[in-house]
Structure formats: structure tokens, C-alpha cells
Amino acid sequence: MVTIADVARAAGVSPSTVSYVLSGKRSISESTRRRVHHSIRKLGYHPNAGARALASSRSNVLALVVPLRTDLNVPVVMQFVTGTVAEARRYDHDVLLVTADEGADGLHRVAASSLADAIIVMDVEAAEPRVPVLTSLARPAVLIGVPDDPQGLACVDLDFTAAGAECVTHLADLGHRDIALIGPSPAVYERGTSYAGRFLRGFQETAADRGVDAATLACVPSYDGLRAVLDDLLARPRPATGLVVHNEAILGPLLSELARRGRLVPEDISVLAVCPPDLAEAQSVPLSSVDIPATELGALAVELAMRQLDGLAEPEVRLLPPRLTVRSSTGPAVA
Amino acid sequence: MVTIADVARAAGVSPSTVSYVLSGKRSISESTRRRVHHSIRKLGYHPNAGARALASSRSNVLALVVPLRTDLNVPVVMQFVTGTVAEARRYDHDVLLVTADEGADGLHRVAASSLADAIIVMDVEAAEPRVPVLTSLARPAVLIGVPDDPQGLACVDLDFTAAGAECVTHLADLGHRDIALIGPSPAVYERGTSYAGRFLRGFQETAADRGVDAATLACVPSYDGLRAVLDDLLARPRPATGLVVHNEAILGPLLSELARRGRLVPEDISVLAVCPPDLAEAQSVPLSSVDIPATELGALAVELAMRQLDGLAEPEVRLLPPRLTVRSSTGPAVA
DNA sequence: TTGAAAGCGGTACCAA
DNA sequence: TTGGTACCGCTTTCAA
Numbered sequence: 001m002v003t004i005a006d007v008a009r010a011a012g013v014s015p016s017t018v019s020y021v022l023s024g025k026r027s028i029s030e031s032t033r034r035r036v037h038h039s040i041r042k043l044g045y046h047p048n049a050g051a052r053a054l055a056s057s058r059s060n061v062l063a064l065v066v067p068l069r070t071d072l073n074v075p076v077v078m079q080f081v082t083g084t085v086a087e088a089r090r091y092d093h094d095v096l097l098v099t100a101d102e103g104a105d106g107l108h109r110v111a112a113s114s115l116a117d118a119i120i121v122m123d124v125e126a127a128e129p130r131v132p133v134l135t136s137l138a139r140p141a142v143l144i145g146v147p148d149d150p151q152g153l154a155c156v157d158l159d160f161t162a163a164g165a166e167c168v169t170h171l172a173d174l175g176h177r178d179i180a181l182i183g184p185s186p187a188v189y190e191r192g193t194s195y196a197g198r199f200l201r202g203f204q205e206t207a208a209d210r211g212v213d214a215a216t217l218a219c220v221p222s223y224d225g226l227r228a229v230l231d232d233l234l235a236r237p238r239p240a241t242g243l244v245v246h247n248e249a250i251l252g253p254l255l256s257e258l259a260r261r262g263r264l265v266p267e268d269i270s271v272l273a274v275c276p277p278d279l280a281e282a283q284s285v286p287l288s289s290v291d292i293p294a295t296e297l298g299a300l301a302v303e304l305a306m307r308q309l310d311g312l313a314e315p316e317v318r319l320l321p322p323r324l325t326v327r328s329s330t331g332p333a334v335a
Numbered sequence: 336m337v338t339i340a341d342v343a344r345a346a347g348v349s350p351s352t353v354s355y356v357l358s359g360k361r362s363i364s365e366s367t368r369r370r371v372h373h374s375i376r377k378l379g380y381h382p383n384a385g386a387r388a389l390a391s392s393r394s395n396v397l398a399l400v401v402p403l404r405t406d407l408n409v410p411v412v413m414q415f416v417t418g419t420v421a422e423a424r425r426y427d428h429d430v431l432l433v434t435a436d437e438g439a440d441g442l443h444r445v446a447a448s449s450l451a452d453a454i455i456v457m458d459v460e461a462a463e464p465r466v467p468v469l470t471s472l473a474r475p476a477v478l479i480g481v482p483d484d485p486q487g488l489a490c491v492d493l494d495f496t497a498a499g500a501e502c503v504t505h506l507a508d509l510g511h512r513d514i515a516l517i518g519p520s521p522a523v524y525e526r527g528t529s530y531a532g533r534f535l536r537g538f539q540e541t542a543a544d545r546g547v548d549a550a551t552l553a554c555v556p557s558y559d560g561l562r563a564v565l566d567d568l569l570a571r572p573r574p575a576t577g578l579v580v581h582n583e584a585i586l587g588p589l590l591s592e593l594a595r596r597g598r599l600v601p602e603d604i605s606v607l608a609v610c611p612p613d614l615a616e617a618q619s620v621p622l623s624s625v626d627i628p629a630t631e632l633g634a635l636a637v638e639l640a641m642r643q644l645d646g647l648a649e650p651e652v653r654l655l656p657p658r659l660t661v662r663s664s665t666g667p668a669v670a
Numbered sequence: 671t672t673g674a675a676a677g678c679g680g681t682a683c684c685a686a
Numbered sequence: 687t688t689g690g691t692a693c694c695g696c697t698t699t700c701a702a
Contacts, residue, residue: 014689046447051679053385074410097430112381223619256591284558349673386695
């Protein structure tokens with residue numbers, strides 16, 4: 001293994017000089033810098049991560065806690081992950097994967113062993129049990145999602161309340177007087193998942209404001225679950241003419257089931273999705289949608305973590321404004 | 336921070352004794368062990384990962400290289416990941432996420448810096464360009480997938496050749512004389528993805544053996560792509576009565592499109608999928624399928640990596656035999 | 671069965 | 687602008 005001493009010897013300087021060339025923490029003459037860099041390349045030197053972590057008390061690793069739940073939309077989770085990894089690399093950091101099933105122990109482990117410098121947590125609940133653990137850790141933490149009481153932790157998320165409102169506004173503006181929200185799985189609501197509740201609230205409050213009749217149903221992400229919801233919805237005295245779907249997994253089934261029942265989208269019924277844009281575009285009818293900017297949120301989480309590590313900023317709650325893209329699935333309400 | 340010296344002092348022993356209690360590398364009297372463990376718990380001691388890695392030249396971290404391609408089935412990728420992480424934890428290791436877009440540099444980085452002890456690589460191509468890099472790394476590597484020339488690297492995968500054969504056998508045994516393979520995206524074939532070609536080969540060879548007429552088509556994972564494939568397939572003089580689908584993303588659309596065209600499954604046409612069981616069960620018609628044991632393969636990859644790290648075993652190619660589960664989507668061919 | 675101490679490969683302080 | 691070196695916390699050899 002090539003060490004910093006090897007490089008120093010080859011370049012005719014001291015190890016500390018090599019270290020400073022690499023870190024840029026003190027000024028180096030141009031000629032020295034060149035000689036050192038040359039030796040580094042020639043020898044194929046890579047600083048030993050463990051030694052560096054030990055000496056600097058910085059591992060340059062971010063821990064990312066990912067959920068394993070099957071009722072979450074996996075592609076969206078993966079987008080968070082890739083957004084996080086890509087941005088971490090831009091800051092010369094790596095990402096360590098911790099699964100949520102390790103619970104508080106996992107957080108303690110990576111923090112106390114100095115495996116990771118900061119922790120990013122996904123799938124946050126309203127009454128998030130990991131908040132007290134994270135605050136006790138003496139390491140920066142960033143939540144992707146907003147608990148009811150963040151206790152000073154940094155949070156990033158889509159402004160789901162505003163997103164719910166925007167969905168209602170869009171349909172109401174198109175003249176829909178009867179709308180419905182097809183939400184995530186009941187399990188998601190039951191465990192108080194942060195985004196589900198906020199979206200629901202924005203949806204309901206705005207519906208009330210606009211005087212729109214709004215049904216709300218959770219939906220098990222399966223054909224049977226969907227059929228039950230549709231049976232319920234369409235049998236009502238004044239069935240909804242506009243559907244807001246906050247459940248990525250049933251978008252495809254919903255469209256085929258509507259087709260099967262002879263309902264044209266958007267002529268007979270409008271469908272507005274909350275999902276990543278690529279998913280909205282891939283459906284049989286390109287769906288109008290409010291974007292879930294998962295990649296961007298992952299990157300933003302890294303940014304907030306880095307700021308805290310650099311001591312440049314206090315933790316903050318950062319909500320991204322929703323963006324609604326009109327495609328082919330929403331239109332005026334039929335008279 | 337609590338160090339091993341603090342624990343040693345509290346327990347009235349030397350640091351080396353604490354270390355040996357933890358590693359189990361030499362025998363310790365029961366009373367000493369108890370005192371040490373007690374102090375560890377009382378002080379909340381967690382060994383510093385960097386120091387440990389430096390002294391032992393073992394980071395207890397596995398690097399996992401994940402693909403970012405959108406033409407792969409993301410849930411399956413995620414199952415590999417979770418299988419890997421879970422098994423790694425059982426060996427007291429953590430998993431560092433490296434994205435494939437870093438290419439060979441990423442591999443060098445994690446290996447040369449001793450960030451990771453071993454590397455697991457997903458999304459392997461037949462002419463896998465990372466094979467020479469990995470062999471040059473002087474660290475164990477495990478491929479999830481089998482390149483044409485593994486050059487002595489360890490590989491784990493489903494036996495896709497046998498899987499292709501088994502699919503044909505199942506349909507032929509049911510009396511189908513005209514079958515078709517709806518495969519992955521053309522892009523997957525074009526880049527020579529290892530599993531796609533092997534499955535195709537097993538499919539075609541067995542069809543020839545059984546004297547079955549077998550069409551094979553790649554399918555862009557979208558509604559349009561699927562419609563094009565179905566148009567082609569169903570317009571043929573002797574349309575297939577049995578479909579083998581090696582493309583998770585279009586299973587849902589396929590079933591709804593078949594329904595739209597008035598074809599009953601399995602009465603008019605049999606559908607046999609290659610996918611994880613949960614996906615097969617979640618369709619509108621529970622699909623007969625050959626399992627993709629992604630979680631198991633992830634775990635197996637870890638196991639092979641650990642064996643190599645312990646010097647217990649040479650790299651090997653390990654292919655899991657396919658398992659076909661008959662559900663409701665395959666039946667006898669109509670006369 | 672246990673202890674003392676020499677590293678592991680960097681970082682950053684103190685000098686020059 | 688650069689060099690010397692103590693030290694980060696743990697592992698492991700050598701000795702007892």
C-alpha cells in the first residue's frame with residue numbers, strides 16, 4: 001500500500017506538506033504542489049480512509065436510513081437514494097446504507113462508532129420516534145419528511161399541504177364540484193406517515209374553502225383494493241368527476257379499470273396524480289401531476305447536512321413548493 | 336468520546352484485554368469478561384470505526400455497486416440491495432453505496448482507500464468491462480450476474496438458462512405449440528446484459544428441442560411498446576397461445592391490454608412471468624412465474640464475499656436453480 | 671490468563 | 687513556505 005510517507009519521499013518533501021497539498025489548508029508553492037501531485041499520480045496514492053478518519057475525526061461518510069416497507073413506492077425511495085448519493089459524491093462523501101429495521105440501535109451504532117459524520121433519515125412519521133434519538137446523537141441529522149415536532153432537526157420535503165391545496169384548486173378551476181382523493185394504503189395513514197397527513201389536510205381544507213364536495217379514501221395498492229375504492233366512489237349519489245391520486249402503485253391499474261368500466265379520461269373523469277414526472281408520462285394516458293421531486297430532495301438533504309457539518313448553518317425546515325404539470329388526464333367537468 | 340482505555344480503566348484491566356474480550360481472539364477468564372462487558376455497557380462504549388480499520392486493515396464495510404438505469408426493474412434492484420444489507424449486518428458489516436456511473440474510478444476509490452473490504456457489483460454485462468478492474472484490485476469481489484469470462488471472480492445469479500428452459504417446458508407440457516417470449520427492453524439486449532441473453536438462449540434451445548414454435552421480441556417497457564409487441568404477435572398466422580414475459584414493468588399493462596382485446600387468461604392465452612413472487616401475486620390474475628430470488632442472491636453475494644475475506648474459499652460461480660410456481664395464469668392450450 | 675507497547679496512516683500543531 | 691512530530695483509538699506481537 002502506498003502511504004503518504006511514500007509520496008513525501010518521492011516528492012522530496014515532508015508528509016505534512018503532502019497532507020497540506022491534499023487538504024489545501026495552507027498555502028503551498030506552485031512547484032511543490034506540482035511535484036507532490038506528480039508523485040501522487042505516479043505512485044497511485046489514495047489516502048487511507050481509516051487513518052484519515054481517525055486523525056481528523058471525519059469519516060466523510062453520510063449514513064442514509066432507508067425504509068424497507070413494501071407499502072411505499074420503491075422507485076420513489078430509490079430516487080431519494082440516488083439523489084443523496086450523487087450529491088454526497090459532489091462533496092467528496094460516501095453514503096452508508098442503514099435499514100430502518102435496525103431502529104435506534106442502528107443510529108447509535110453509526111454515530112457512536114464515528115462510521116458516519118451525519119445521518120439522513122427517510123420515511124418520517126408525524127410522531128417520529130427517532131427524533132429524540134437523533135437529537136441526542138451530537139451529529140447533524142436531516143429528515144426527509146417533517147414530523148409534528150422536529151425538535152430543532154433539519155427537515156426537507158415537498159410542501160405536501162400546498163400540494164394537496166394545489167390539486168383541489170386545479171380541479172375546482174376546471175369546474176369540478178365533486179372530487180375525491182385516492183390516498184395511500186391505510187397502513188400509511190395508520191402509522192401517521194408525515195406526508196400523507198399533510199397532503200390530506202391541504203386537500204380537505206382547500207376543498208372546504210372552495211365549496212367543493214371532497215371524498216377521501218385510503219387505497220390498498222392492489223387490484224382488489226382499487227376495485228373496492230372505485231366501487232364505493234362510483235356508486236355514490238353524486239360520483240366524483242375529478243380524482244386526485246396520491247398512490248403511485250395504483251395509477252396503472254386505475255386507468256385500466258376506468259377504461260374497463262367505460263369511463264374516458266379526461267372526458268368523463270379527470271385524473272390528477274401525485275408522483276414523479278416520468279411515471280406520469282409513462283401511463284396509457286399521460287397524467288397531469290404534481291411532481292414528487294425525490295432526487296432533488298435527496299440532494300437537498302445532503303446539502304443541509306454538509307452545511308451543519310461545516311458549522312455554517314443551523315438546522316432548518318425546508319419545504320419545496322409544489323409544481324403542477326398539466327398533461328392529458330385533466331379537463332373541464334362535464335355539466 | 337469513550338475509548339477502549341476508558342473501558343480498560345473502569346474494568347481494571349489493560350486495553351489489550353478489552354480488545355481481546357471484544358474480538359474473542361484469545362481466551363479470557365469469565366470474571367474478567369464480565370467486568371469488561373459491564374464497563375462497556377455502563378460507559379456506552381462503541382469502538383471507533385476508523386481506528387479499528389486502521390489497526391486491523393479491515394473496515395468491516397462492503398461496497399455495493401448499484402445501477403442507475405431506468406430500464407431495469409427498480410423494485411428488484413432494491414431487493415438485491417436489502418438482501419445484501421441484511422446479510423452484511425449478520426456478519427457485522429455495513430454497506431457502502433457506490434453508483435455504477437462512477438465506473439472504474441469508483442471501484443478504485445473504495446478499494447485503494449480501504450473504505451471497503453470487498454466489492455459487490457450488480458447489473459453485469461456479458462462483456463463486463465469492470466471485470467479486469469476488479470481482478471486488479473486485490474480485494475474480493477462478487478458479481479451478481481455472470482459475464483462470459485468471469486476471470487476467476489465470484490459470481491452469483493439465478494440460472495437464467497435453466498429458467499428459460501423451464502418456462503418452455505411448462506408451456507410445452509401444457510400442450511402449447513406456439514409460444515412467444517416478451518423480453519426486456521431492446522436496450523437491455525443491446526448492451527449485452529448477462530441475464531437477458533442467458534434466458535433467451537435457454538428459451539430458444541428448449542423450444543427447438545421440444546419442436547415448439549417460439550417467437551422472441553424485446554419490449555420497451557411502456558404502453559406503446561407493449562401494444563406494438565402485441566399487435567405484432569397476435570397478427571401472426573399462428574398466434575402464440577402461451578406468453579413468457581421476462582419484463583416486470585409490463586406485466587400489469589399486458590394483462591389489461593389482453594383484457595381490453597377480449598383475451599381471457601388463461602383460457603385463451605397463458606401467461607408465464609419471470610419476476611419476484613410478490614409481483615406475480617399482486618396482478619389482476621395471479622401469475623404463474625419463475626421466481627427471481629433477488630433478496631436471496633444479495634445475501635448469497637455477501638456470503639461469498641465473507642468467505643473470501645476469511646480466506647476460507649476460492650471464488651466460485653454459483654447459480655441458483657429456477658423455481659416455477661403455478662398460479663392462475665397458465666393452463667392447457669386450446670385445441 | 672494478562673499487560674506493555676509498537677505500530678497502522680494520516681492530521682495539524684509548533685517551530686523554523 | 688516548509689518540516690518535525692505528537693497524537694487519533696485500536697490491534698496484535700512479545701513477554702510475563
